[in-house]
Amino acid sequence: AQSVTQLGSHVSVSEGALVLLRCNYSSSVPPYLFWYVQYPNQGLQLLLKYTSAATLVKGINGFEAEFKKSETSFHLTKPSAHMSDAAEYFCAVSDKGANNLFFGTGTRLTVIP
Amino acid sequence: EAGVAQSPRYKIIEKRQSVAFWCNPISGHATLYWYQQILGQGPKLLIQFQNNGVVDDSQLPKDRFSAERLKGVDSTLKIQPAKLEDSAVYLCASSLVRGNEQFFGPGTRLTVL
Numbered sequence: 001a002q003s004v005t006q007l008g009s010h011v012s013v014s015e016g017a018l019v020l021l022r023c024n025y026s027s028s029v030p031p032y033l034f035w036y037v038q039y040p041n042q043g044l045q046l047l048l049k050y051t052s053a054a055t056l057v058k059g060i061n062g063f064e065a066e067f068k069k070s071e072t073s074f075h076l077t078k079p080s081a082h083m084s085d086a087a088e089y090f091c092a093v094s095d096k097g098a099n100n101l102f103f104g105t106g107t108r109l110t111v112i113p
Numbered sequence: 114e115a116g117v118a119q120s121p122r123y124k125i126i127e128k129r130q131s132v133a134f135w136c137n138p139i140s141g142h143a144t145l146y147w148y149q150q151i152l153g154q155g156p157k158l159l160i161q162f163q164n165n166g167v168v169d170d171s172q173l174p175k176d177r178f179s180a181e182r183l184k185g186v187d188s189t190l191k192i193q194p195a196k197l198e199d200s201a202v203y204l205c206a207s208s209l210v211r212g213n214e215q216f217f218g219p220g221t222r223l224t225v226l
Contacts, residue, residue, distance in 0.1 A: 009153075036217075043117065043204060043217030044156070090155050099211050100169065103155025 002027045004091045006104035014112045019063075019078040021107045023091035026072065033074040034092040034101065035065055044090065050074060061085070086111045115139065117218035119205050125224045131193040134221045138186065138207030144168075146215060147180055147190050148204040156204055162188065163211060192223075200225045 007022040025031055032051050036044040048059025055067040061084075065076045074091060091104040118137040126132050138145050143164050148156035159178065160170040164185040173180070177196070182188040192199055202222050206215040 041122075041219060043206075043219050045217070046214055049214075092155070099161070100158060101156075101215070103157070105153065105155050 002029075002031065002093045002095065002102045004033075004093050004102060004104040006089075006091050006107050008107055009105065010108045010110065012110040012112055013081045015083055016080050019076070019081045019085065019109065021076040021089050021091075021109065023065075023074045023076065023104060024072050025074060025091075025093045027093055027095070029095050032094045033065075033067060034094070035059065035063070035074075035076050036090045036092060036103075037061075038088045038090065038106075040087075047076070047089075081109075081111045083111050083113065085109060117205055117207055117216055119203075119218040119221050121221055122219065123222050123224075125226065126195055127226050128197055129194040131191065132195055132223060133189050133191045134203050134205075134223075136188045136190070136205030136218060138188070138205070139216055142207035142209055142216075143185070144208045144211050144213075145182055145188050146206040146208075147188070148206065150202040150204055150220070152201070159190070168211070195223075195225045197225050199223060 003026045005024045034049045035047040038044050048057045050067045058064045063078045088106045088108045090106045092101045145162045147159045150156040159173045160180045161168045162182045165182045180190045202220040204220045205218045208215045
């Protein structure tokens with residue numbers, strides 16, 4: 001069985017501050033891991049994905065995530081928050097391939113000017 | 114390139130009524146997914162099509178939910194009869210083939226009164 005846990009349903013940061021959104025996974029097989037962003041009234045957009053290559057994955061909009069097997073984590077970071085980063089972020093896990101995605105409950109990011 | 118289209122965007126019905134949602138995937142995408150996103154939760158896969166065949170419907174409540182993709186392009190998801198707990202956003206996604214990145218539509222927000 002596969003699942004993800006996102007710590008913190010709401011995160012607030014000041015504009016220009018570091019963004020850190022936490023995700024821990026559980027998987028009985030080597031996982032594929034994903035971060036998606038959802039803006040209000042829009043569908044989910046893929047930010048980045050880990051598919052067993054480099055453990056540090058760079059995505060769009062300056063986001064990156066590091067796969068740490070020992071910690072079963074895949075935290076999302078961005079060095080400097082921008083107002084446009086305010087959205088809901090979902091971590092997801094799948095087995096080989098992206099056929100069956102299992103999503104976390106999401107973290108709503110607020111950026112304070 | 115046009116994205117995944119869904120309609121209607123919003124629907125309000127009373128319990129025990131029927132409702133249908135429509136999805137038009139990205140042109141050429143063979144795989145189509147329907148997800149249910151309940152408020153405060155991550156999306157949960159309901160059903161997955163490969164062309165016009167069902168690949169996975171293990172999470173679809175088949176006593177009230179049905180879905181079809183007759184010509185391997187557009188798809189409809191139906192609920193009959195609706196229950197209060199069906200209130201959610203229904204997301205459609207498509208991918209070129211199974212295992213490729215999934216592209217999400219804006220969703221249909223269903224409210225059951």
